[in-house]
Each structure stands twice: as structure tokens, then as C-alpha cells.
Amino acid sequence: MPWVILDRDGVINHDSDAFIRSPQEWVPIPGSIEAMARLTRAGWRVAIATNQSGLARGLFNAETLAAIHDKLERTVAARGGRIDALAYCPHGPDDGCTCRKPAPGLYRELADRLGEPLQGVPVIGDSARDLEAAAAVGARPVLVRTGKGEGTLARAGLPPGTEVHADLAAAVAALLEEGEGA
Incomplete structure (x- = not known):
């Protein structure tokens, strides 16, 4: 079964330099x-x-993060979609964990939970760290x-072969069109 990994802030919902701190601040990007x-x-x-x-x-x-993710899941379900797995890194940038992107720990966790390989899996993100983690695991x-x-x-330095789309809706349209041609 095909699968995809999405970043959240800046891909699914509007991002904020002050962080998304409440369900009220979580606002989806049109079309996502x-x-x-x-x-x-x-x-x-x-x-x-x-x-x-x-x-x-x-x-x-x-608890607040869980409420934000509950709102996300309910919003997707109301449109007929489903989130099969969600993983997050709770650590700060200097904590030295293996899950904070650009480390690939979150992607490995999702692959393990879903029983799916990472090789070639589309990883859709808005930052270099999302793409670097994808490249590290062959996604x-x-x-x-x-x-x-x-x-x-x-900025220069995107991983080789990085595809670029206007937004999540355009990226998904390209994935689905590609699947129809397979």
C-alpha cells in the first residue's frame, strides 16, 4: 500500500515563528x-x-499538543480522510536526540509502526531538515x-532529486497522477 510522510507546520497548517500553541492557532492551509x-x-x-x-x-x-492533533485528525476525518500515524519530537534543538529532524528517527518510527519500508516514500516538507531526513533513509x-x-x-543544497510543488494540494495531485500512469 502506498504511503506518504507529511511535515505538519508549513505543509498542512500555517506556520508561526512564535509556534502553534493552541488548537485555536492551528489553521489549515487552503487545500491541504x-x-x-x-x-x-x-x-x-x-x-x-x-x-x-x-x-x-x-x-x-x-495535553495541548494532543488537543491540536485531535483537531487536525477530526478536520481530516470530516473531509473523508484519515491519518494513519503521527509521530512528534518533543525535544529542543540542542538536546541531541535521534528523532528531531534532520535526524531520521521520526521517519523510522513511522515506518516501524506502519510496517512499511522507507525506500522511495514521498516525504513532503517545507524545510531543509525535512528533506535531509528523507534523503538519509532513502525516501x-x-x-x-x-x-x-x-x-x-x-538556499542552495537541497538533496538531489528534490521535487518542488506550490503546496500540499499540488504535491498530492502530482503523486496521484503519477500513480495513475503506473
Whole structure:
């Protein structure tokens, strides 16, 4: 069964330099929820991997993060989609963990939970760290221009073969079109 890994902030929902600290601050990017539902309807499994250093920084707690993710899951389900797995890193940038992207720990965790290989799996993100983690495990890096995507694109050094799309809806349309041609 095909599957995809999505970053959260800047890909599914609007990002904030001040962090998404509450369910009220979690606002989907237009077209992203429907794109996730399209994947589900097409037989894809949808996984999310997100760095959430706001926990380590004391900006919100685990219960608030759970409420944000509950809102995300309910919003996707209301459009006919499903999130098959969600993994997050609660650590700060200097904690030295193996899960914070660009380390590939979150991707490995998702692959283990879903019983799926990582080789060639599309990983859709808006930052270099999302794409670097994808390349580290042989996944397929896909950059969206939303969130931090334009800035990421302006800097040199994307992993070889990185695909670039306007947003999650465009990336999903390309994946589904590619699948129809297979």
C-alpha cells in the first residue's frame, strides 16, 4: 500500500515563528485537508512527522499538543480522510536526540509502526531538515513552497532529486497522477 510522510507546520497548517500553541492557532492551509482526504480515498496511508520543540521550551504541554492533533485528525476525518500515524519530537534543538529532524528517527518510527519500508516514500516538507531526513533513509524528498518552503528553495543544497510543488494540494495531485500512469 502506498504511503506518504507529511511535515505538519508549513505543509498542512500555517506556520508561526512564535509556534502553534493552541488548537485555536492551528489553521489549515487552503487545500491541504482535502489533499489528505484525496490520498486516503486513493488508498494511500498518511503519516505525519513533526518537530515540536515548543514542548521542551515550555510554550505548551503534552495535553495541548494532543488537543491540536485531535483537531487536525477530526478536520481530516470530516473531509473523508484519515491519518494513519503521527509521530512528534518533543525535544529542543540542542538536546541531541535521534528523532528531531534532520535526524531520521521520526521517519523510522513511522515506518516501524506502519510496517512499511522507507525506500522511495514521498516525504513532503517545507524545510531543509525535512528533506535531509528523507534523503538519509532513502525516501523521496518533496518540497512545498508554503511555510518556510520559499526560503528553503532560495538556499542552495537541497538533496538531489528534490521535487518542488506550490503546496500540499499540488504535491498530492502530482503523486496521484503519477500513480495513475503506473
